[in-house]
Amino acid sequence: MPTRLDIRLIAPSGYADDRAACARGIERLQAAGHTVHGGDVVDRVMLRFAGGDAERAADINQLARTDRPLPDLVMAVCGGYGAIALLERLDYDGLAARFLDESCVLVGHGDFTVLQCALYARSAIGTLHGPMLVRDFGQGYLRENTWRHFWHTALSPRTEMSWACGEGQHDMLVEGTLWGGNLSALCSLIGTPYLPRIDGGILYVEETGEQAYRVERMLYELKLAGVLDRQRAILVGGLGGQRTSEYDNGYDIDHALERFVRACGLPMLRGLAFGHGQDKWTLPFGGHAALEVVAGTARLAVFDYRYARAPLDGSTTSA
Template identity: 75%
Template sequence: MSKRFEIRLIAPSGYAEDRAACQRGIERLQAAGHTVLGTHVVDRVSLRFAGSDAERAADINQLANPDLPLPDVVMAIHGGYGAISLLAHLDYEGLSARFVESSCVLVGHGDFTVIQCALYARCRIGSLFGPMLVQDFGAGYLRENTWRHFWQTLQSPRTDISWLCPDGQQDLHTEGTLWGGNLSALCSLIGTPYLPVIEDGILYVEETGEQAYRVERMLYELSLSGVLATQRAIILGGLGGQRVSEYDNGYDIEHALDRFAAACGIPVVRGLAFGHGQDKWTLPFGARAVLDVADGTAELLVSGYPYKA
């Protein structure tokens, strides 16, 4: 990584409880030569949120102001919950006008999914589902693969990702629009104008801390609502944090995913690390992708997303 970028922090969801992680993340970015703007958002607290709805919406709407230069990167500091209350207050017309010829890149994951979906549904603004300030760049131990792949993706018009699939993965070749995010965040947008209608999609989903039956229920919600009817494949990421109770009789996340895969009617590819979790690949949202699975290895070739040359 040789280029230096201007990075603006935004806080559309929960507040950053770990202030030491915030400082580590800011210092790491600065040590790499980047300029970090908007650091005041790490200090905002209102109930469980990083400021009022108006303050958090303003973080994003300032990007629509033609009198302010756009940064190279807009990075969410933290996930949690809260971004959905901002969707009705965003300046979609202004954002669309600024981003139509801009290479400003938005990045985040988890609850940031609802912002990414809304911006793509209303403005066709693409983004990156990738690392954030607190849990990634501010982690006690910085994961080299997470750091390296983010900067590679940010600076290239194309990214290639390959991974080993679990035993029994069927071979596959398909092409489509890559999109997705956090499972519960996606489901919260069903029936709203903020969930993109994407034909021939390759949908990636991940989740953390939800019980196996809840994960299965949300996957069925995507299916029964018609979202999966227009998808060519699903890529499942990390789905950890479940407890198995005595009542479950051995039913766990593996059973939930196997049951869903058998019922959903489209290919399900597993084993990719993204979203929650310590190591993660950066996945473009709204890009063109080719997905190949052969002999237990998956390869995803992605192009046509915002980047910084």
């Protein structure tokens, strides 16, 4: 018997512009045996946001209420922009106390990164950097690998992934706290109390639609702020959407990363699919990770992270 989860939808950033995808995503979750709440958030629109700041913050703060049960899983509907305006409105002490002995887990990516960082920094709550309702589970074609790895990670105390990182990468083995997310979202938190200070970390970053020089500049922001001095490795995901001009003289994202890896002195691995993009692995933010590279193949094993523990049936898989 597959695990049945109680899932609550939240929309902390932009509004859902594809209602058909919302409906498909909800139908797929229900067809897998799960109960879905919070569908009303997909109808909220205020300018480019899914409601006002107070309204969107309240969706998260209600998780701190002791008069109602926590869901097993909280899933962001979509990304966009807007979550940063909620950070000063969240009940971090209440959330920390409520999540202390509960197995509820939150998942999202992109703009959701700022919430993941803030919850970890202020409430010690780990989350999942993974698929969302509209762009992932609601698309016309469901990516089977994304679906299966998400459920395995969300319902298991350990997850693994492997990918080709290139023959030029030296063999290595490092361990540390896995964390990161969208690059511009991370940089927006530099100098604030919402960017967690993680020593000996394995940082993952991804971005979409930013020019190569902007990606390089944001990486330098992390370096100059001292964030990278405390890391053991950097995992680079998708960096799509760049355009080159005549003025670039051939400078592109490959050149940007080659320049930066020489400057930062950290191992930098490419090829891991997460965040924006059609196929993606689910990464446990705050989990303990072991990263190994052998003969151009990277393997990442993550454990000791927050997951939605299986109910009474004891299953760890989902349809």
